[in-house]
Ligand SMILES: [Fe+2]
């Protein structure tokens with residue numbers, strides 16, 4: 001049951017907004033403080049799409065905020081594609097996460113175009129594009145989707161299934177749905193699940209209104225006229241957004257991006273405003289920490305999610321120690337001073353991400369409190 005339950009009580013919902021807000025912020029703070037900063041990965045299982053894990057810090061709905069880790073925005077999941085498995089399902093959603101290849105190699109179909117990626121490449125795709133992930137037949141691949149629940153608060157959580165994997169496994173509380181010819185057409189979520197009072201049918205295919213909106217965008221032409229007033233900036237923005245997404249690369253190749261020695265340590269950026277990609281939900285980079293060394297110490301208002309790809313060590317968050325090892329998720333709550341320490345004889349490799357909208361609201365900056373010991377150093 002969600003901790004948001006009091007809001008569902010009719011009498012309580014009538015209380016003053018100010019009272020509700022103060023009660024809620026205290027409850028959230030207590031909840032945030034009670035949750036662990038290092039999470040073991042939730043295991044993968046078969047779904048209607050293929051094999052994948054649940055979202056590591058709760059589902060993409062806002063009702064799942066602070067249910068597993070102390071992060072408000074991040075809800076990433078792992079996609080597992082073993083060699084020679086049935087082809088995965090196809091779906092579409094407005095939120096377009098960036099997907100990092102953890103191992104192996106594969107392909108990504110996006111609105112009918114197929115892109116190849118290899119280990120440690122980042123796959124970015126456009127909002128509401130039809131997509132399918134595939135692994136190399138011989139080695140397969142594993143990927144992490146850097147997804148956030150921001151789109152729920154935007155009112156844009158919409159997703160639709162276009163095709164299920166060849167051997168779908170239906171979740172608890174659901175059953176397959178067939179058309180009059182006996183062909184599988186979706187699945188039914190049964191009455192009683194999550195309190196619904198009637199069955200819900202999840203039928204494969206596009207939703208007409210969404211389809212219309214996004215098809216119209218695709219027909220947009222480059223804006224060539226002068227911008228005569230402030231309103232026209234938004235008319236031009238509509239065209240610019242479409243043109244941008246049609247020209248940018250869908251794969252940020254690890255081999256083409258440069259390592260940089262920074263005050264925080266050795267970083268390689270994949271998604272940020274100066275790299276042209278379709279991915280805009282998060283800013284993301286790799287951090288490498290040499291054996292028995294440490295990162296710089298810094299703080300930022302934005303929360304941060306890290307996946308430990310290689311190595312083991314610990315973090316210090318506002319003076320508190322949190323041990324971690326490869327495969328685990330480090331959750332850094334908003335406004336936390338933090339530093340990473342490598343306790344092993346080999347490098348630590350971290351995939352780090354912060355929600356990008358903090359930059360748009362004037363809260364994206366980083367405060368540096370201590371530099372990494374190797375900085376400055378030549379690469
Ligand atoms: Fe997807």
Ligand SMILES: [Fe+2]
Nearest residue numbers: 298300304338
């Ligand atoms: Fe950070």
